Amino acid sequence: MTDILSPAAVEFVTELQRRFRPRRDELLAARARRQEELDRTGTLDFLPETASIREAEWAVAEAPPDLVDRRVEITGPTDRKMTINALNSGAKVWLADLEDANTPHWANVVGGQRSLFEAVRRTISLQQGDKLYALHPGPLPTIVVRPRGWHLDERHFEVDGSPGVAALVDFGLHFFHNAAELLARGSGPYYYLPKMESHLEARLWNDVFCAAQELLDIPHGSIRATVLIETITAAFEMDEILWELREHASGLNAGRWDYLFSLIKKFRAHASYTLPDRADVTMAAPFLRAYAQLLVKTCHRRGAFAMGGMAAFIPNRRDPEVTATALAKVRQDKEREAADGFDGSWVAHPDLVPVCLEVFDKALGGQPNQLDRQRPDVQVAARDLLDVSTVPGAITRAGLRTNIDVGIRYIQSWLSGNGAAAINNLMEDAATAEISRSQLWQWMHNGATLDDGTPISRELLEGMIEAEMAALGPDFATARKLFEQVALADDFTEFLTVPAGELID
Structure with missing residues (x-):
């Protein structure tokens, strides 16, 4: 740990904290004000003050060679075994996840940085009993690191009496230790940026990048960032x-x-x-189709890559039937993305790499990407992005049980240190747990009913939670308490990982 948290590394991250934490805090306050506005108006639109940017012709910086072909990206946490398996998977890119697939125990935070340090230098290995995990010879995936979002603090990295900004801890430690080494090896410091809600938050990241490169004498423009459009406000x-x-x-x-x-x-x-059961809300829903196609059109117009999302289905090597179903579902998902013009997509398991690779190999036809597909046929208005009324499906008792079961099981896994949990043959991370608990909150507070006419009340949910706990057992008591806190409280908790973070070391 001492080498990752060397005096020079700590000094660098501390400087970033002092320069940029005040602006981070201002942007979080702006999020709260925007939420108050949405509570009043219930609508969003494209920003009139930035219309000139949307209408002008411009492009992002040209991609470095090792980011031109991203047809399959594998994502996962940065523990040593998962790091080695991801780098040996045959994917083009490894998304090294310090965010939703990682419980931020301080040992995990620092251990993940150690894994990345050794992965960059190809020295990482792991001995478990008689089995040695080591990197295969030959080319490895390009590493792209996902730090935590702007909303999270890191209490283990205190600066001037206040917790550090977790995003700056994750980015800063990785950049300090690896930027120069990556450039010397023909790659570069590449990042996935999560949870942003506005272009002003992207501006802050850009200023962080400029400062970090200047402080360490790294050539300007060496950093490359891919932004996850995973908030409804960012979609606009x-x-x-x-x-x-x-x-x-x-x-x-x-x-x-x-x-x-x-x-x-x-x-x-x-x-x-109000949305129906989570299982009914697929990427075929019109409002999600509009979002996906607008993303492809926007990216390709600007010379940027459009990356598809992660299908939740995962194979089970002990159950051929489950595996066959998972492979079919993932293939269908990736074929839709490739047909829409995406340049590549995510998988969460090494056994899914060949499926995604095959689909995009066919779609790309020998090209490294689909940047030439400009999608002038796509015309998306604000109402299209907000059209949830056309989503088919219902709210069912089975859907309630699934949300309760997944929510409590995932929180238990997260608190135990595993932020990427296989539950009922689906890969669950913090995002899917957030959907589970927020749907219950939404249904209860907005007077929704089940498909049989039963009102969704606090009493109904408390009874169903009690029934699920009979199967889960007393070991899940802490997870249950936290789940009830974020699903049943009068006030909505913005992120479950904030109160959950108070329960870990």
């Missing part, structure tokens, strides 16, 4: 986000699960935005 500012990051931008990603959570959260005061 895609052009503006790319514009703010244009010297450092690489693309946008369709962060579908957090996007659904954001829609529920932002319009929680309005019953007209």
Whole structure:
């Protein structure tokens, strides 16, 4: 730990904290004001003050060679075994996730940085019993690191009496230790930026990048960032986000699960935005089709890559039937994305890499990407992005049980240190747990009913939680308490990981 937290590294991250924490705090306050406005109006639109950016012709910086082909990206946490398996998977890119797939125990935070340090230098290995995990010879995936979002603090990295900004801890430690080494090896410091809600938050990231490069004498423009469009507000500012990051931008990603959570959260005061069971809200829903296609059009117009999202289905090597179903579902998902013009997509398991690779190999036809597909046929208005009324499906008792079961099981996994949990043959991370608990909150507070006419009341949910706990057992008591806090409270908790973070070391 001492080498990752060396005096020079700590000094660098501390400087970033002092320069940029005040602006981060201002932007979080702006989020709260915008939420108050949404509570009143119940609508969003494209920003009139930035129309000139949307209408002008401009492009982001040209991609470095090792980010030109991103047809399959594998995502996962940065523990040593998962790091090695991801780098050996055959994917083009490894999304090293310090965010939703990682519980931020301080040991995980620092251990993840150690894994990245050794991965960059190809020295990482792990001995477990008689088995040695080590990197295969030959080319490895390009590493793209996802730090935590702007909303999270890191109490283990205190600066001037206040907790550090977690995003700056994650970015700063990785950049300090690896930027020069990556450039020397023909790559560069590349990042996925999560949870942004406006182009002003992208501007802050760009200023962080400029300062970090200057402080460490790294050539300006070495950083490349892909932004996850995983909030409903960011969907209305895609052009503006790319514009703010244009010297450092690489693309946008369709962060579908957090996007659904954001829609529920932002319009929680309005019953007209009530969604059916999570399982019924697929990417075929018109409002999600509009979001995905607008993302492709926006990216390709600006010379940026459009990256597809993660299908939740995962194979089970002990159950061929489950595996066959998962492979079929993932193939269908990736074929839709490739047909829409995405340049690549995510998977969460090494066994899914060949499926995604095959689909995009066929779609790309020998080209590294689909930047030439400009999609002038796509015309998306604000009403299209907000059209939740056309989503088919219902709210069912089975849907309630699933949300309760997944929510409590995931929180238990997260508190135990595993932020990426396989539950009922689906890969769950913080985003899907957020959907589970926020749907319950939305249904209860907006007077929704089950398909059989039963009102969704606090009493109904408390009874169903009690029934689920009979199967889960007393070991889940802490997870249950936290789940009830974020699902049943009178006031909506913005992120479950904030109170959850208070329960870990």
